Amino acid sequence: MSASLFARLAERFPAERGRVAIETAEGAAVTFADLLEHAGRITALFKASGVAPGDRIAVQVEKSVANVALYLAVLQCGAVHVPLNPAYTPAELGHFLKDARPKVLVCDPGSEAALAALAKQGSAWLFTLGADGHGSLTAQAEGLPSDRAVAARSGEDIAAILYTSGTTGLSKGAMLSHDNLWSNAATLHALWGFRPGDVLIHALPLYHTHGLFVALNLMLMNGGRILLLPRFDADQVIGLMARATVLMGVPTFYTRLLASEGLTREAAGGMRLFVSGSAPLLARTHADFEARTGQRILERYGMTETGMSASNPLHGERRAGTVGLALPGVALRVCDGEGRALPPGEVGVLEVRGPNVFLGYWNLPEKTAAEFRADGYFITGDLATIAADGYVSIVGRAKDLIISGGLNVYPKEVETALDALPGIVESAVIGVPHPDLGEAVVAVVTATGEPGDLAGALRDRLAGFKIPKRVLRVEALPRNAMGKVQKNLLRERFAGLFAG
Ligand code: MLC
Ligand code: AMP
Secondary structure: OOHHHHHHHOOOOOOOOOOOOEEEOOOOOOOHHHHHHHHHEEEEEEHHHOOOOOOOOEEEEEOOHHHHHHHHHHOOOOOEEEOOOOOOOOOHHHHHHHHHOOEEEEHHHHHHHHHHHHHHHHHEEEEEEEOOOHHHHHHHHOOOOOOOOOOOOOOEEEEEEEEEOOOOOOOOOEEEEEEHHHHHHHHHHHHOOOOOOOOEEEOOOOOOHHHHHHHHHHHHHHHEEEOOOOOHHHHHHHHHHOOOOOEEEEEHOOOOOOOOOOOOOOOOOOOOEEEEEEEEEEEOHHHHHHHHOOOOOOOEEEEEEOOEEOOOOOOOOOOOOOEEOOOOOOOEEEEEOOOOOOOOOEEEEEEEEEEOOEEOOOOHHHHHHEEEEEOOEEEEEEEEEEOOOOOOEEEEEOOEEEOOEEEOOOHHHHHHHOOOOOOOEEEEEEEEOOOEEEEEEEEEEEOOOEEEEEEEHHOOOOOOOHHOOEEOOOOOEEEEOOEEEEEEHHHHHHHOOOOO
16 A cells, blocks of 8 residues: 555545544534545646645645645645645745745635735745635636545655744754654554544644644544634633543643633533643643543643654553653653763753654755764754653753744744844843743843834734734843853743733
8 A cells, every 4th residue: 555644544534434524613514525525626636737746735724624625635646735824924934935845835815915926936836725615726626526546655755844943043844754644643543542433622723733743633544523623712612522522732722721610520521531732731730620620631742843752641640740651662862962861860852763753854954964863863952851660751942942822933033033123233032931821922122222113013024923922121131251142041030021
C-alpha cells in the first residue's frame, strides 16, 4: 500500500460511508461519503490546474467542513499542505509564499483583493473559500466529477509544511512526512484508548499541529464523529459535553471553562478524556478542574517539528505539572549544551528522537543541521527534567519564545517591527504571566519624543495575537556587562502587570 496519509486515514474510515464524520455548530451532519466526494472534486480541480505530487498548496482560510475536505484533497493528490493562520497580515504572508512557492493559494474571499498580487508574483493559482464553504474553490470544483484516485507517496515524502517562527525572527517551514503524521496519530490513537463511539469537541484552529494533526487526524482514523466549532466558546463547549466524550485544548480553554459556572461534575459527567497541551498547564488549573468536575486533565507535550513526544498515561498516574512519559517508540533525553545526557532530575535541554521527528526545515539545510545532534536527536529548546521514573517536566525555555493562549510569539519578530517605527530607539519584548492567556506579550521600549499608539502602528505588519497587550516606556533597558538586554530583570519587574 502507498504510504500516503490520505490512503492510510481513508482505510480506517467506516465501511458504512453514510456514518457521520463531522457535525457542525449549525447542526449539519457530514458523512464520510460526503467528505470523500467533496475531497475528490477538489482533487479534480487541483489536477486540472496542473498540481502534481510534491507541489505546495497554501491554505489561509477560516475553519469549516470545506477546510477539512480541502486538507484531505491536498493529501489525496500527493501535494504538500501549507496551512496558514488567517490572522497573518499580507506582509507576513509574503514571506511564506516566497519561501514555499505554492502552486495554489486558497484564501478567504475577504482577502482575495489583498492577496491577488502576491499570488500573481509567485505564479500561484488563487482560489477562495469562505467560512460558509462558498468561494471560487467550491464553485469550480462543483462542476467536476469526483476524482477518487490517490497519489502514491512514500513514507518520507512531505505531507505538510508548517511555518514556525524562530529566534532570528524569520519563520521556518517544518517539513512533516506522511510517516511522521501517521505514526504519531496511530501512537496517540492507541495510547489514549480511542474507540468506536468517541465524539470529539473540536474547538482548536485547523492550521496548527494540535487541531490538525492531533485532534483531526485521530478522529478521522477513529471513524468520526467530530463536533466542529469555528472557535472556542466556553459555554458552547460545556453545552456540548453531554453529547461528547473527548475535548482537546490549550490551557486557556481550561481556565476559561473554569471561569464559567456551567462547568460542573454533571456537565462533564459523560466525558472520558480532557487533553491539554501546546503550553504549560498550571498545576493549580489541573487541581481546580479536578475539584470541579472529578476529572483529571491529561497533559501531553509536543511541538510543530515533532508532533507529540510525551504524554501522561490514560490509565495510571496523571501527574500535575508534568507532561508524562515519552511516547512509545519515542526517545527523550535531557542534555547539557554539548548534547551530553544528564542524570535524572537535572535541568537541561530536552532532545527527542523517533518516527515523529520532522524531516527538517524547508530550504534551510544549515539551520536543520544545527538543530540536530549527530545521533539524530532534535534539540527542542525546551528546558526539562526527567525523573527517575521517566516523568518529564517542562521547566522553562532555552529559546526566547512567548506562548500566548497556545500561540507562539517570537520576541525578535515583534522587536524588529517595533524598532522600525519612528521614535523608537530600542525595544525588548517579554512574556508576562497572564490569567487568561498564560503569558501575554509585553513590549518595553525606549523612545525619543512621544511615540503614540505603537500597538496600532503594528496592526498592518503583525497578526493580532503578536501585538503587545501593553507597551511600557522606560528610560533605559537593563543590560549586562556584555551589553545584552537582561530580559529576566524585565520579566521580574513586570511580573505583576496582569495580576488580580
Ligand atoms: C486571539 N488573540 C490573542 C490570541 N488569540 N491574543 C493573544 N494570544 C492569543 N492566543 C487576540 C486577537 O488578535 C484579537 O485581538 C482578540 O484577541 C480576540 O480574538 P479572538 O479570535 O476572538 O480570540 P479568542 O477566540 O478569545 O482566542 C483565544 C484562544 C485562541 C486561546 C481561544 O487563541 C486559540 O484557539 N488558541 C489555540 C492556539 C493553538 O491551536 N495552538 C496550538 C499550536 S500547536 P484584536 O486586538 O485584534 O481584537 C503546538 C504544538 C503542541 O503548540 O504541542 O500542540
Ligand atoms: P509550536 O512551535 O507552536 O509547536 O510550540 C511548541 C512549544 O510549545 C514547545 O516547544 C513547548 O515550549 C510548548 N509546549 C507544548 N506543549 C507543552 C506542555 N504541555 N507544557 C509546556 N510547554 C509545552
